[in-house]
Each structure stands twice: as structure tokens, then as C-alpha cells.
Amino acid sequence: MLPTGSYEEFSDDDPYFNDDKPKEKCGVVAIACKGDLTSHMYYALRALQHRGQEASGMVTFDKRQKMKKGIGLVDQVFSEADLKRLKGNMGIGHTYYSIKVSQPENAQPFTLKAEVGDIAIAHNGIIVNAPELVKEMKSQGYMFTKSSEEEAFALILNDEMKKNNDIEKALQVVAKKLIGSYSFTLMLNGRVFAMRDPLGLKPLCLGQFDGGYIVASETGALDVIGAKLIRDIQPGEAIELFHDKVESFKIANSKRRAHCFFEWVYFARADSIIDRLSVYHARKRIGWRLAKEHPVDADVVIAIPDSGRGHAYGFSMGSGIKLSEGIMKNRYVQRTFIMPSQFLRDVSIKDKLNPVKAVVEGRRVVLVDDSIVRGTTMKTIVQILRNAGAVEVHVRIGSPPIIAPCYLGIDMTTRDQFIANHKEVKDIGKAIGADSLGYISIDGMVEALQIEQENLCLGCVTSEYPLPITGERERDQHTLDMFD
Ligand code: SF4
Known part of the structure; x- marks a missing residue:
């Protein structure tokens, strides 16, 4: 017998904090376009509000980098005047979930005035080796302001870009050093990039709309601005976005994947398509x-x-x-x-x-x-x-x-x-x-x-993780070389 009721007409988008549930940390967006970037970004971020309600932020570029971020939902953080001021053609954005008390300085995108120029980073995920990486970098003389994983990323990027001014190589070095889950959107002197970790733990997709390209955590953010889904960003792939094209390059190889099963079970919007x-x-x-x-x-x-x-x-x-x-x-x-x-x-x-x-x-x-x-x-x-x-x-x-x-x-x-x-x-x-x-x-x-089970992360239901975690059983990976 078929059900007599249907929920098709309801949205499964749950923008509210729901206690006693797993909580996702963050949604990311990157846009390159000819026209009105900030409206597109604003609505894309609102569509990702379910991934984080603590803070929101946007960094755009129009001759110079501009930023607004703060504690609160997207429509609480950005006023009409902000959106006018942030006018530009390139940008990245972020919605943030925090397990700690909300602090304005934790809001993303993270920004750094580096020797190679302005860097802005938005991150969904966790870098599991961040504490060791930051410690090691400090011992090598790197100066941190926040000791965050995004800052470690920015400093490595700065270093590598200083050496050879080659973004592809620089992001390959970043991918070698950062072990964990990540979907990053990145802006470097007005150039916009997105990259996904080698296991594909966090979702990231690419869409095209009239006059531009967008990358976002979920397709729900594409739909709302009328963008067509082109494809998922592949695990271990980075892309650069232009208003009329994208360029893709590999930053890491991985023999298998580990998509978080909870994205389909709970985190993602029901109207999204992931992988x-x-x-x-x-x-x-x-x-x-x-x-x-x-x-x-x-x-x-x-x-x-x-x-x-x-x-x-x-x-x-x-x-x-x-x-x-x-x-x-x-x-x-x-x-x-x-x-x-x-x-x-x-x-x-x-x-x-x-x-x-x-x-x-x-x-x-x-x-x-x-x-x-x-x-x-x-x-x-x-x-x-x-x-x-x-x-x-x-x-x-x-x-x-x-x-x-x-x-x-x-x-x-x-x-x-x-x-x-x-x-x-x-x-x-x-x-x-x-x-x-x-x-x-x-x-x-x-x-x-x-x-296939070997392409899913099931760590929280099996106690076996796809990455080396101190004190925990690793699923089937023996050395970090598997990411080379
Ligand atoms: S499946 Fe993996 S990434 Fe997802 S919630 Fe469980 S342990 Fe975390």
C-alpha cells in the first residue's frame, strides 16, 4: 500500500539549532562572475545556513579585498549597505558552527595580509594534524596570530608562492601537509579557488549561472541562485574559478574515498545532491x-x-x-x-x-x-x-x-x-x-x-577511521604516503 500522505511539499531545510543531534561545522562558497556578486553570495550562504548558525562572513575583491564577517545568521550579519560596499566580481563566503562560545574572531573567512598579497580562506572540516603542524611551523620561525589551521594553510601558501609563484604546486604542498577533512574556498589577490580533501570527506560542488561560476558545499546553494550543477569537485582536486571558465588541477591522489555518511543521513538539505x-x-x-x-x-x-x-x-x-x-x-x-x-x-x-x-x-x-x-x-x-x-x-x-x-x-x-x-x-x-x-x-x-562501504567514512558507528587518529583504530590506511 502506498502512503496516503506525502511530505514532498515541505522543505527539509532545518535552519535551527537542534540539540541532541550531531552538529555540522560550516558551509563554504566561492563565486566568480561578471555582475552582481554579493546578492548571489548572500543567497548562496543563506541556503547553507543549516551547516552553521554561529557566524557568517564574506570576502570580495574589486581592485582590493573587502570583508564583512560577524556573529549571527547571514541576514543578521549583512545589511544592504554591507552588500553595496562589498561589491565585486570575485568572492568567497562562509557560514560557521562553533562548539565554543561564539567569538567574533572565530568567524570566517580567515584573512591574512601576506608577503605574496591578500589571502582569504573559508574552511569546512578539521585538520587532524593541525596542533603538530602549528607547533612544527612555530619551531621553524613562522609567526602565528591565531594558531588556527586556516592560518597554517595561509602561511604554507605564502611560503610556497614566494618560492616559485606557482599556485598549483603551492596547493599540492598544502595538501601534503594538511591531513584531515576539508572543503576550502580560497582567494589570493582576487583569484578564487576551491579544493577538496583527498578522501572527499566533505561535500563540494561546482555550478554555472548566467555570467559566472559558483562552488558551494551543497547544491541547494546553487539552486537558489539559478545555477546549474556541473559536477562535484573531485577528492584531491582544486579548481580556479573565472567568470567564463574553470581550470582544474590535481593536488593529491587517493586510492579510495571516505565520504561522511551523515551528510546524506542528516546534515545536508534534503534537496541537495551530493556526489x-x-x-x-x-x-x-x-x-x-x-x-x-x-x-x-x-x-x-x-x-x-x-x-x-x-x-x-x-x-x-x-x-x-x-x-x-x-x-x-x-x-x-x-x-x-x-x-x-x-x-x-x-x-x-x-x-x-x-x-x-x-x-x-x-x-x-x-x-x-x-x-x-x-x-x-x-x-x-x-x-x-x-x-x-x-x-x-x-x-x-x-x-x-x-x-x-x-x-x-x-x-x-x-x-x-x-x-x-x-x-x-x-x-x-x-x-x-x-x-x-x-x-x-x-x-x-x-x-x-x-x-561501496570502503568509500564511506563510518568512523562514528564503527570506531574505525579513514585517517590516522591518535588513540583510535585506523580503517585500512597504513602510512600517510597513500596521499602522495
Ligand atoms: S561518518 Fe566520519 S566524518 Fe561523518 S560524522 Fe561519522 S566520523 Fe565524522
Whole structure:
């Protein structure tokens, strides 16, 4: 039986901070065009707001480099006057998520007045060898102002450009020295570049619009400005953008890839296409597979909005149980701050998500979401559904249990925070108050994504990482030479 409901008309773009969820760090954009750069950049950044809501920034070039960055959402940081002042034909932009208290100086793009000229860098990812690299560079006499990974990049670039003024060679040296996940956009004296790490951990795509080219973290940023998706930037590839062409060059070889599976499961917008795979279709297939792996007798399937929608739709298709909108989201609630008491934590969740009594009362409900980190939010939502009259609540999750930290750019840093790290699935089900709980298996998810397992990063669900991480098991890489 096909689902009686459809979520096609809803956007899965979730611009709000959502606690007890993995948190992405950053979206990047680069544009080269003949005409109005700042409007294109502004809307592209807004389309990437879900990747970071702490700070936003833009650096443009028109005879000289100009910048505006600050704490806040894109539309809070940029005024009309800013966009006029930033007028130019080349630029890069950034939306920022921070695990620390927001500091204006952490906003990106990072800029440096170097000997070779003006450098601006926007980064999505984490350089895992940054502390050692910065230490080593300091011992060699490099002067840092922030000791950040972006500054290390800028100083290496400056050094290499001084030696031979060859950007291709310089970025190859950068790629050799920086180990980690990165999608960078870069501006050097008004020339605009983008580059992706050799494993392709973070997404990055190229689009063309009337009068220019754009690179962005997700295709959602291309769609909004009317750009056509040309292709993904390949792992280990850098490109230079011009208003009428792009030039590509290789900065690193890699024998395999390690795309972060969570991009499809949760982080990316449902309307994005990442590495040629529609995020929406991926979620739908995961939900379908979840229904086959964990069938249940129930009356209605509902999603936790917005993150569980694609999975719930797939679950409904796979199970034949009708789909309904059983939880309403208050779109006007923005930030949720850390709440000092359980009462306030519960209120803050109900403030954002409220059950539709008419849908759940007297019914056996299947509640579908993408992931569980601590389980605290899920527990409250299950209770809210029971209070609204649900006679049974069965929870189904579109990712395997998260058991290990992410060292590659997602804010999941300690094992203690994961409920699945210290409880069996049936005990997690009890802890969240569900009648039953089912997670998709790793095999099931890999099959649903239709990407070979060896080309995915599954570090947080397997404890095996695609890069050497101190104290952790490495998946299959033995030496850093594999990146030569
Ligand atoms: S560890 Fe998990 S969240 Fe981090 S990059 Fe790998 S798959 Fe993504």
C-alpha cells in the first residue's frame, strides 16, 4: 500500500539549532562572475545556513579585498549597505558552527595580509594534524596570530608562492601537509579557488549561472541562485574559478574515498545532491530498508520534523503503514540554549515540537528520526506522544547506533555522550520509553546509499577511521604516503 500522505511539499531545510543531534561545522562558497556578486553570495550562504548558525562572513575583491564577517545568521550579519560596499566580481563566503562560545574572531573567512598579497580562506572540516603542524611551523620561525589551521594553510601558501609563484604546486604542498577533512574556498589577490580533501570527506560542488561560476558545499546553494550543477569537485582536486571558465588541477591522489555518511543521513538539505546521490532519495531508501529490517504492527508513521521526514516517507513506503504529520514544528523558535533544569529542557523541546493529537490519539505510532546521540530529546518526544494519547510508540532510526567520536569536523567529541556507547539497543529503547526501538544496520545503510562501504567514512558507528587518529583504530590506511 502506498502512503496516503506525502511530505514532498515541505522543505527539509532545518535552519535551527537542534540539540541532541550531531552538529555540522560550516558551509563554504566561492563565486566568480561578471555582475552582481554579493546578492548571489548572500543567497548562496543563506541556503547553507543549516551547516552553521554561529557566524557568517564574506570576502570580495574589486581592485582590493573587502570583508564583512560577524556573529549571527547571514541576514543578521549583512545589511544592504554591507552588500553595496562589498561589491565585486570575485568572492568567497562562509557560514560557521562553533562548539565554543561564539567569538567574533572565530568567524570566517580567515584573512591574512601576506608577503605574496591578500589571502582569504573559508574552511569546512578539521585538520587532524593541525596542533603538530602549528607547533612544527612555530619551531621553524613562522609567526602565528591565531594558531588556527586556516592560518597554517595561509602561511604554507605564502611560503610556497614566494618560492616559485606557482599556485598549483603551492596547493599540492598544502595538501601534503594538511591531513584531515576539508572543503576550502580560497582567494589570493582576487583569484578564487576551491579544493577538496583527498578522501572527499566533505561535500563540494561546482555550478554555472548566467555570467559566472559558483562552488558551494551543497547544491541547494546553487539552486537558489539559478545555477546549474556541473559536477562535484573531485577528492584531491582544486579548481580556479573565472567568470567564463574553470581550470582544474590535481593536488593529491587517493586510492579510495571516505565520504561522511551523515551528510546524506542528516546534515545536508534534503534537496541537495551530493556526489551524484540525491539526499532525499538516500533518506527515502534508508527508511524503506529500515521498515524491512525492523517491521512493526502500527497504525501510523510520523517523522520528527524536519530531520526524519525522508526516512519516515521511506518507512511508510516499505511498511505500507500510512504516513501522517504527527508533530508540528514551531518554525519561529530559533536558538535553544543549554537549559539548567529538566523542566526547562522539556519545555524547550515542547516549545519547538508539539504533537498533533488528532493524528496520534488512540493510535500505535511509529516515530522515525535520523539519529540518536544522547537520547534525551527522543525520550521527551516519546513522552509527549504518550501524553497526547498514543497507545504505543515504536522508534525507528535511520542511522546505525553512534558509538564513537567524530574527529573530522562534526561536533561529537566524547564517547560518554553517546547512549549507544554504554547501552544495548533494547536498553536504549527502555531508557527513551519506547515500546520498541530499531536502528538501521550498517549493511542496510550502505546498501541504501549505494556507495561501496570502503568509500564511506563510518568512523562514528564503527570506531574505525579513514585517517590516522591518535588513540583510535585506523580503517585500512597504513602510512600517510597513500596521499602522495
Ligand atoms: S566520523 Fe561519522 S560524522 Fe565524522 S566524518 Fe566520519 S561518518 Fe561523518
